[in-house]
Structures are given as C-alpha cells and as structure tokens.
Amino acid sequence: MSHLLTALKVAGHSFAENYRSRFFALFLVFAGVLIYSSLLAGVMAVDEEARVITDFGLALMELITLAYALMASASAITREMETKTIYLVLSRPVSRPAYLAGRAAALYAVLASMLAVMALIHLSLLWVRGLAPAPMYLKAVAFIWCKLAVITSAALFISLFSTSAVSTVVIAAILWTLGHFTAEARFLASRSTGAAAVLLSTASLVIPDLQLFNARDLASSVPAPAGPAFLAAYLLLWLVVPYLFSLLLFRKKEF
Amino acid sequence: MTGREDAVLTLSEVHKSYRAPGLFGTAVIPALRGVSFELVRGEVAGLLGLNGAGKTTIMKLATGLLFPGSGSISVFGMPPSDMRAKKRVGYLPELPYFYPSSTAAESLRYYAGLSGLGGAELDRRVSEVIEKVGLSPHARKKASEFSKGMMQRLGIAQAVVHDPDLLILDEPVSGLDPLAIHDIRVLISELNGSGKTVFLSSHSISELEKLSGRVFIMVQGALVRTVERREWESSSGGLEGIFVNTVKGGGPGGA
Numbered sequence: 001m002s003h004l005l006t007a008l009k010v011a012g013h014s015f016a017e018n019y020r021s022r023f024f025a026l027f028l029v030f031a032g033v034l035i036y037s038s039l040l041a042g043v044m045a046v047d048e049e050a051r052v053i054t055d056f057g058l059a060l061m062e063l064i065t066l067a068y069a070l071m072a073s074a075s076a077i078t079r080e081m082e083t084k085t086i087y088l089v090l091s092r093p094v095s096r097p098a099y100l101a102g103r104a105a106a107l108y109a110v111l112a113s114m115l116a117v118m119a120l121i122h123l124s125l126l127w128v129r130g131l132a133p134a135p136m137y138l139k140a141v142a143f144i145w146c147k148l149a150v151i152t153s154a155a156l157f158i159s160l161f162s163t164s165a166v167s168t169v170v171i172a173a174i175l176w177t178l179g180h181f182t183a184e185a186r187f188l189a190s191r192s193t194g195a196a197a198v199l200l201s202t203a204s205l206v207i208p209d210l211q212l213f214n215a216r217d218l219a220s221s222v223p224a225p226a227g228p229a230f231l232a233a234y235l236l237l238w239l240v241v242p243y244l245f246s247l248l249l250f251r252k253k254e255f
Numbered sequence: 256m257t258g259r260e261d262a263v264l265t266l267s268e269v270h271k272s273y274r275a276p277g278l279f280g281t282a283v284i285p286a287l288r289g290v291s292f293e294l295v296r297g298e299v300a301g302l303l304g305l306n307g308a309g310k311t312t313i314m315k316l317a318t319g320l321l322f323p324g325s326g327s328i329s330v331f332g333m334p335p336s337d338m339r340a341k342k343r344v345g346y347l348p349e350l351p352y353f354y355p356s357s358t359a360a361e362s363l364r365y366y367a368g369l370s371g372l373g374g375a376e377l378d379r380r381v382s383e384v385i386e387k388v389g390l391s392p393h394a395r396k397k398a399s400e401f402s403k404g405m406m407q408r409l410g411i412a413q414a415v416v417h418d419p420d421l422l423i424l425d426e427p428v429s430g431l432d433p434l435a436i437h438d439i440r441v442l443i444s445e446l447n448g449s450g451k452t453v454f455l456s457s458h459s460i461s462e463l464e465k466l467s468g469r470v471f472i473m474v475q476g477a478l479v480r481t482v483e484r485r486e487w488e489s490s491s492g493g494l495e496g497i498f499v500n501t502v503k504g505g506g507p508g509g510a
Contacts, residue, residue, distance in 0.1 A: 006369065013354075013365045020356040083352045088413055091318040091346040092369045093338040255320045 003098040010094065010102025011109065018072060018110045026114070030064050031121050038125055050131040055216075057122040058137075062144045065114050066176065069148045072110065073155035074168035076103050077250075086255055096250050104156055104243060111148045115141055140215035146235050147213045151176050153242040154208070160249040178203070179210035208238045262332070263421050263452045264294040264317055269326035271312055271476075286312045288477045289326070294421075294454055299447050301463035302456035303498055304473030310456040311349060313473075314425045317454070318346045330421065342371060345419035349426040351410030355399035359390050359409050362398060363416050370417030384412040389438060404435040411439060415446065422446060424455040428462055440466060464494045472501045479504070 037060070038053050045052040077100075080086040089099060119141045126133050134140075155172035162168040178185075182204050189200035212226050212234060226234070271287040287309045294300050302310045315321040316328055319335040330340040353362050363381045372380055385394050388408040393401070401409065407427070414422060427443070428436045443466055447453050457463050463470050464487060472480040480501045487494035 009365070009368050017354055017356065084348060084350075085352055085354060087315075087318075087320060087346070087348045088351065088353075088366060089369060090320060091341065091344065091348075092366065092417075093341040093371060094369050095338065252322065254322060255315070 003095055003101075006094050006098040007102040007105065010089070010099055011105040014076070014103055014106030015109050018106060019113075026064055026068055030060060030118055034060060034122060034125060038129070049129070050126065051134070053126060053129070053131065054134050054137065057125070058140050058144070061115060061118045061122065061141070062147070064118070065111055065144065065148055066151070068114065069107065069111055069152045070155055070169045070172050070176075071165075073107055073152045074159050074162075074165040074172070076107060076156060076159070078159050078165060078168075081255060084255075090255065096253075097247055100156075100243065100246055100250055104153060104239075107152050107156070108145075108149050111152065112145055115145055115148075136215045143213040143215045146231070147176075147179075147210045150208045150210065150213075150235065150238040151179070153239050153246075157242040157246040157249075160246055160253070175207060176210065179208045180214075181211075182207050182209035183211055209234075259293065259295060261296040262293050263296050263330070264454060265327075265329045266293075266313070266316075267291050267327045269313075269316065269328060270324045271309075271316065271321065272324050286476050287316075287323075288475075290473075290476075290478045291326075292471055292478060292481065294452055296420075296452055297447070297450055298469065299443070299453040299455070299467050301467035301470040302454070302473060303460065303463055303470050303494075304456075305502065307475075308473035309476040310473055311425055312476075314346070314348075314423050314454075314456060317423055318344060342417070343420045345414035345417065345422045347410045347414040347422075347424045347427055349429060351406060351413070353398035353401075353406065353409060356397055358395050358397055359401075359405075359412075360385065360394040362409065363412055366413045367416045370419075372417055380416055380418065384416045387415075387442065388412045404431050407431055407435065407439070411442060420451060422451055422453045422455075424453065426457055427455055428457065428459060436462070460493075460495045460498060470494060472498055474502055474504075 034057055037056055041049060041052040041056060077086075080089070090096070119137075123133055123137075151172055154175055155168055158171050158175075159165070159168040162171065185200045185204040185207070189197050189204060192200055212231060269287055269290045270285075273284045273286055275282045275284055290309070290313065302313060304310050312321060316323055317330060317335055319341065328335055330337075331343055333340040335341070353359075357365070360381060363384065364377065367377045367381055385391055388411050390405065390408050390412065393405060398406070398409065407429075411424075411427065414424065422443075424443070428439055431439065440462065443453055443455070447466075453466070455463070455466065468484050470482045470487075471478050472482065480497070482494065482497055487497055490496055492499070
C-alpha cells in the first residue's frame with residue numbers, strides 16, 4: 001500500500017474524529033456571537049454596517065478557527081500517545097511519515113471546512129440584511145486558511161517536544177502573534193547593529209510572516225508586496241519545513 | 256540464535272533501557288538485559304513475569320513501537336519496522352483503547368484498511384471477526400459505551416482482522432470475567448489451530464499453562480528460563496511451582 005494511500009486513510013479517519021468531537025459546538029458559538037454582534041453593529045455603525053459586519057465576521061472566524069487549530073494540533077498526536085490509540089496504528093504497516101502527513105492533512109481539511117461553513121453563515125447573514133459582501137471576501141477567507149495551516153504545522157512540530165498541550169498552545173500563540181510583526185522585525189533589523197540586528201534577523205527568518213496573508217493589507221498595498229506564486233511557494237515552504245522537522249523528532253520516537 | 260527457516264520472531268542479545276529525566280540528571284533504567292529467544296511458526300509461546308519484568312517491552316520491540324538499545328530483532332526475517340513484517344503481525348496492547356466516538360465496526364474498518372484490506376474483502380473480514388469475537392450485537396455501538404470486556408474483545412478483533420500470521424497479545428485476558436476468558440481462550444486456540452503463531456504475555460499462570468507450548472520466564476529484564484509444556488506437566492507443582500522457584504531463585508543468573 002502506498003504511503004499516500006495510507007496518509008489519506010489516516011487523514012479521513014482523523015477528519016471524522018475531529019468532526020464528531022468538537023466541531024459543531026464551535027460552529028454554534030460562532031453563529032451565536034456573529035448574529036448578536038451583527039445586531040449591535042447595525043445599531044452602532046449606521047453608514048458602515050456592511051464593512052463592520054464583514055470585518056467583524058472575518059476577525060471572529062479567524063479567532064475561532066485559530067483557537068480550534070491550536071487546541072486540535074496541540075493534542076492531535078499527543079492525545080493519541082496518551083490514550084495509546086497510536087499503538088494500534090503504528091504497529092500496522094503505517095509509516096511514520098504517512099501517519100504525520102495524514103494527521104496534518106486532516107487538520108488542514110477540518111480548518112477549511114470550518115471556515116467554509118462559517119463563511120456560509122456569515123454570507124447568509126449579510127444577504128438577510130440586504131448587504132453585499134466585500135469583493136475580497138473569498139480571498140480573505142482563503143488567506144485565513146493559509147495562516148491557520150502555517151500555524152497548525154508549527155504547532156504540530158512544537159507538540160512533539162513540548163511538555164504539555166498547554167505549553168504547545170502558548171508557544172504557538174506567541175508564534176502567531178509574532179508572525180504578524182515579522183516585517184517590523186526585518187525593518188528594525190535593518191536599522192540595528194550588533195546582537196540586536198542578529199537577533200531580529202534570525203527572528204524574521206524563523207518566524208513565518210503571517211501579514212503576507214492579510215487580504216486587506218494586500219489589497220491596499222500598491223504595488224502588491226507579494227504575487228500569488230510567491231505566496232503559494234511561501235505557504236508550501238511553511239508547511240513542508242515544519243513537517244520535515246516534525247519527522248526528524250517523530251522518526252525515532254518510542255511509544 | 257540459529258536463525259531457523261521457520262523462525263517467526265527472533266530476539267538476539269537484546270538490551271533495552273529507559274531514560275527517566277530527574278532534577279539532577281537522567282536516570283537510566285534497564286528494562287531488558289540480553290534477551291534472546293526464537294519463536295517458530297505455528298507455536299503458542301507465553302511470557303511470564305512479575306510487573307516490570309520486561310514483558311510489554313519485548314512486545315513493543317517486536318511491533319516496532321520501541322527500538323532496541325543493542326542486539327537485534329527480526330520478524331519473519333525482517334526488522335520489526337519493515338512494512339512487510341508489520342503486515343503479517345497482529346498486536347493487542349494491554350488495556351486497548353479505541354476512539355470513543357467510533358463504533359466497533361468503524362474502528363475495525365479503519366484498522367483493516369490500514370493493514371491493506373479494501374473493498375469486499377474488508378467488509379467480509381470485518382463482519383467475520385465481529386461475529387467471531389461475539390460483538391455482533393454491539394457492532395453499531397460507540398467504543399465509549401463499551402465495557403472492559405467488550406473493549407478487550409474489540410482489541411482481539413482488531414488484532415486478527417487482517418488475518419496476520421503472528422499474533423502478539425499483551426495480557427489478553429486481563430480483568431475479564433470467566434466467560435470472556437473462556438471465549439478468548441477458545442479463539443486463541445482456534446487461531447493457533449489454523450496455523451497462526453501466538454505470542455502472549457499474562458500474569459495468569461493457569462492461562463499460559465492451558466494455552467502455551469512453551470513459556471519464557473522473565474525476571475528483572477532477563478530471560479531466566481524457558482519451560483516446555485512437558486516439563487510443567489511432569490512437575491508436581493506445575494508451571495506455578497516452576498515459576499515461583501525461578502523467581503525466588505534470585506533473578507538474572509540466579510535461577
């Protein structure tokens with residue numbers, strides 16, 4: 001059986017497990033908060049209602065899926081190790097690279113489906129209120145997924161050496177926050193000297209630049225800071241490199 | 256080790272230690288001390304020892320979940336991590352745990368798929384083993400609703416679903432009621448009758464006595480004695496007497 005097929009089987013099962021466990025509760029929270037906040041927005045933003053609802057909704061979608069991504073990726077492998085379900089998988093003809101790839105792919109798919117359903121709820125709400133979505137709406141949702149996929153890969157890697165799921169979530173959340181200031185780190189590095197310059201340059205290399213996936217920033221920047229090919233390559237790099245580092249740790253891990 | 260042609264599992268001078276990080280450095284805890292033995296096709300062999308004697312360590316080494324510190328292990332002439340070897344092994348860990356939201360049938364389908372089964376063969380094998388382990392009335396129940404006995408039956412089912420040539424069963428009757436113990440004993444005998452090699456560990460001397468043709472007695476990580484069926488059958492104290500004398504003999508080298 002090919003590694004790809006095995007990875008797909010692991011991904012399919014892992015996706016179903018995610019879907020059954022925590023999926024719908026988060027949707028309900030999101031839908032409730034969104035509907036409530038849109039009513040508030042309608043009152044507070046008289047002329048800017050569409051923009052406020054769109055921005056507010058996208059920000060909520062990002063935060064809710066981020067919370068889910070961090071929790072799910074922090075526990076995706078460690079929980080299997082704690083409950084020993086991993087014994088029944090890795091004692092079979094399942095290679096460790098295929099297992100890791102399957103678990104990661106399932107998380108990417110879960111996040112994509114969460115975002116898709118949330119976007120549908122959000123767009124339905126805009127439609128009910130008679131408001132048109134912003135032209136960059138779908139691009140913004142896709143970019144949120146890109147950011148989440150990057151942080152998920154990083155969190156999966158962190159979870160393999162972290163002492164607990166909580167510490168994985170904290171480290172990944174710090175990485176997420178710093179990832180929105182990578183451009184500033186580069187700018188400061190160019191203005192600094194000595195150890196500070198080295199530190200900032202290193203940080204800007206090892207921390208993903210998540211601002212690259214900010215649709216509104218990209219739309220308002222002339223010329224655009226990065227083209228689609230560069231963004232795709234950057235995304236791929238930040239999915240593959242943490243995966244390879246994870247594999248280094250996971251390859252000889254004992255259970 | 257002689258490396259017989261019909262050798263199924265061979266351990267040769269296997270040493271294994273665990274590391275326990277502490278405040279003042281890492282303690283090295285020896286788990287196996289130069290263990291060597293060979294299982295041949297079609298036999299039922301048992302591992303007997305006190306808690307911490309190294310029984311589970313041997314089983315995990317044979318399934319590729321642990322790696323030896325030194326020495327060599329081969330399964331069907333291949334390293335335990337070889338996918339071709341894994342395909343021919345069925346493993347029941349001690350106290351197996353299953354994904355709580357998956358039904359018995361779903362879990363078996365997943366594990367059968369990972370072992371390379373597919374299509375009609377997968378459906379047939381899943382139905383067969385569910386019937387064989389007596390879980391037919393509970394096939395659509397979620398694992399979270401299962402009792403310990405049902406979990407153990409499901410554990411056996413996942414170990415045999417892909418029709419492996421070697422069964423590695425860690426405490427297969429641990430904590431079960433007498434009827435479940437009887438059923439599992441009959442199942443193991445049937446599997447052996449169909450040519451499968453069975454390697455099991457147990458605290459229950461009477462179970463090993465009934466099922467095994469040979470028993471390996473482990474004391475503090477060392478294989479101190481191999482007892483053949485005719486020996487305990489001709490001994491007044493049976494296997495229990497031999498075991499007690501061996502363990503009280505003072506551990507590695509003392510028996």
